[in-house]
Amino acid sequence: SAVISQKPSRDICQRGTSLTIQCQVDSQVTMMFWYRQQPGQSLTLIATANQGSEATYESGFVIDKFPISRPNLTxxxxxxxxxxxxxxxxxxxxxxxxxxxxxxxxxxxxxVT
Amino acid sequence: QQQVKQSPQSLIVQKGGISIINCAYENTAFDYFPWYQQFPGKGPALLIAIRPDVSEKKEGRFTISFNKSAKQFSLHIMDSQPGDSATYFCAAHTGRRALTFGSGTRLQVQP
Structure with missing residues (x-):
């Protein structure tokens, strides 16, 4: 199994600003993905984070709005x-x-307020 | 988008009873079917999973039943406990690709 940590756990941000979320895995993994979940709803895939190359985005999500990096396997x-x-x-x-x-x-x- | 349909949306079961959640999929290329349990404020936790070459898998009180011809699979929670109260998601995927999730079932086990 893999243990995954994220930072920050929560944040309140002003309209027009940007927030970077970090994801750290305790072991090398093949695949990394980012999802969005509205409270009480299911999970929607944003993109596949590709190591060393540009992320692969799902329909409705664009790189300019949700830039993703994956510099290594963790x-x-x-x-x-x-x-x-x-x-x-x-x-x-x-x-x-x-x-x-x-x-x-x-x-x-x-x-976001 | 490839869909996985999940029912019921919510479920109330008495302590000691059996909870049953059903899912149906469309894409026959799916080859891995996990179930996730999510408590409020937490990320989904992998509960149990099955491959399509197996009709049933049991881990403790949790059992997946899989019907390949009908493209359906279900989660059975035996002897349901109040601590099982959570939201359950079925999912499916193929190869090294992201999961396609069902809509979720909110389970409440009454003491």
């Missing part, structure tokens, strides 16, 4: 740029190994 960041109240959500990092299992971090609860 670390990734997601930035939420030019935030609006609609970006208020829980952002979750997940990581997977070649054995198919995927594990989630505790999430970052973002409120």
């Amino acid at each position: 670390f990734s960041t997601l930035t939420v740029s030019n935030m609006s109240p609609e970006d208020s959500s829980i952002y979750l990092c997940s990581a997977g190994t070649s054995s198919y299992e995927q594990y989630f971090g505790p999430g970052t609860r973002l409120t």
